[in-house]
Amino acid sequence: MVRLARRLWDDAQRDAGYAVLTPTPHLDLGPRDDPNFRAVVASGATELAPTGIAPRPAWAEAFRVPEGWAAASSELGGVIKATKAVAMFQALAAKMGAVVRDRTEVIDVAKQGEGTKIVVKTSSGEKFHGAKCIITVGAWTSKLVKSVTGFDLPVQPLHTLLCYWKLKPGHKRELTTEAGFPTFSSYGDPCIYSTPSMEYPGLIKIAMHGGPPCDPDSRGWTIGTGEGVGGLADPVARWIDEVMPGHVDTAGGPVLRQACTYSMTPDEDFVIDFLGGEEFGRDVVVGAGFSGHGFKMGPAIGRILAELVLDGESTTAAEAGVELTHFRIGRFDGDPMGNATSS
Numbered sequence: 001m002v003r004l005a006r007r008l009w010d011d012a013q014r015d016a017g018y019a020v021l022t023p024t025p026h027l028d029l030g031p032r033d034d035p036n037f038r039a040v041v042a043s044g045a046t047e048l049a050p051t052g053i054a055p056r057p058a059w060a061e062a063f064r065v066p067e068g069w070a071a072a073s074s075e076l077g078g079v080i081k082a083t084k085a086v087a088m089f090q091a092l093a094a095k096m097g098a099v100v101r102d103r104t105e106v107i108d109v110a111k112q113g114e115g116t117k118i119v120v121k122t123s124s125g126e127k128f129h130g131a132k133c134i135i136t137v138g139a140w141t142s143k144l145v146k147s148v149t150g151f152d153l154p155v156q157p158l159h160t161l162l163c164y165w166k167l168k169p170g171h172k173r174e175l176t177t178e179a180g181f182p183t184f185s186s187y188g189d190p191c192i193y194s195t196p197s198m199e200y201p202g203l204i205k206i207a208m209h210g211g212p213p214c215d216p217d218s219r220g221w222t223i224g225t226g227e228g229v230g231g232l233a234d235p236v237a238r239w240i241d242e243v244m245p246g247h248v249d250t251a252g253g254p255v256l257r258q259a260c261t262y263s264m265t266p267d268e269d270f271v272i273d274f275l276g277g278e279e280f281g282r283d284v285v286v287g288a289g290f291s292g293h294g295f296k297m298g299p300a301i302g303r304i305l306a307e308l309v310l311d312g313e314s315t316t317a318a319e320a321g322v323e324l325t326h327f328r329i330g331r332f333d334g335d336p337m338g339n340a341t342s343s
């Protein structure tokens with residue numbers, strides 16, 4: 001799916017006439033036998049040789065890979081300017097005839113009478129009629145699906161924290177996208193991810209994947225923002241000091257903290273499926289539970305959702321070798337852990 005998404009990002013940027021994605025290398029690292037790390041190596045990432053054994057990219061020297069760990073790189077990293085990317089897709093959609101309605105809260109999706117029409121109701125009392133419907137409401141998915149069908153879709157909102165850290169003098173250029181520094185993911189506990197210094201010169205984003213459960217309608221905005229127990233920045237600081245010593249200033253904590261919400265499934269795999277049931281059949285599709293790694297897949301997921309609801313199947317997914325059974329809601333039938341049980 002990463003490869004399909006990259007091709008579709010390129011197509012969209014070409015159609016828009018400007019770029020939203022800055023390609024970078026990508027580094028994965030973690031305990032040698034970690035299943036996520038093994039999976040990225042199996043998908044084509046190349047294991048980095050230890051220092052002094054073979055030529056390594058210059059940026060590899062920023063990392064001190066712990067004993068028993070391994071590292072692997074690929075060319076499929078990148079930093080996406082999220083706001084600009086959403087605006088790009090809205091502009092492209094409008095050019096194709098779509099009508100974009102911001103600040104319009106959907107409160108119900110229903111089938112009208114015996115017919116095939118779907119009626120979408122909003123909190124302002126408006127009704128929209130159509131043959132098909134795609135639901136993509138992020139952290140609000142389980143609430144909306146529950147109120148529409150009564151079904152408990154296991155998409156749990158989590159409160160998470162983005163952290164930006166100051167680069168130490170002498171390393172400000174070295175860790176930038178221009179210098180070819182990679183995005184990276186570090187597996188194990190804690191799971192850490194990062195993008196190179198780009199949007200705030202002199203700062204690098206390094207954060208922990210995950211956080212405590214929350215209600216998206218009544219969030220405690222300061223949860224985890226402090227120091228000490230429960231602080232979402234402390235595990236990141238410890239990881240930096242161990243794995244990237246000397247490059248990032250952790251002494252005063254992160255200089256920027258931003259609270260954010262994940263929509264997490266029990267197996268951290270997406271939900272891309274028909275809502276199903278007698279009422280909706282194959283006329284309503286849901287895309288949700290992107291578990292902190294969905295943005296980069298946006299164009300691929302959008303294309304697949306549209307094909308599913310219009311044609312009943314996705315030829316794009318089939319041609320790209322993307323196995324959609326992985327993302328079915330039915331994986332949780334009788335097994336609350338879904339794909340995590342079989343992997």
Ligand SMILES: Cc1cc2nc3c(=O)[nH]c(=O)nc-3n(C[C@H](O)[C@H](O)[C@H](O)COP(=O)(O)OP(=O)(O)OC[C@H]3O[C@@H](n4cnc5c(N)ncnc54)[C@H](O)[C@@H]3O)c2cc1C
Pocket residue numbers: 104105106107136137138139140144160161162193260261262287288289290291292293294295296297
């Ligand atoms: C801190 C953080 C870091 C992340 N880093 C990465 C990363 O490095 N790479 C990556 O690929 N992904 C990343 N993600 C994940 C990525 O942002 C999500 O996977 C992606 O945004 C999910 O898209 P979505 O459309 O499901 O939900 P959202 O982007 O949340 O969009 C859902 C939209 O639906 C709207 N909505 C909700 N309820 C209703 C309603 N009733 N009616 C109408 N509209 C409604 C919401 O207002 C929102 O605009 C990160 C997420 C966070 C929080």
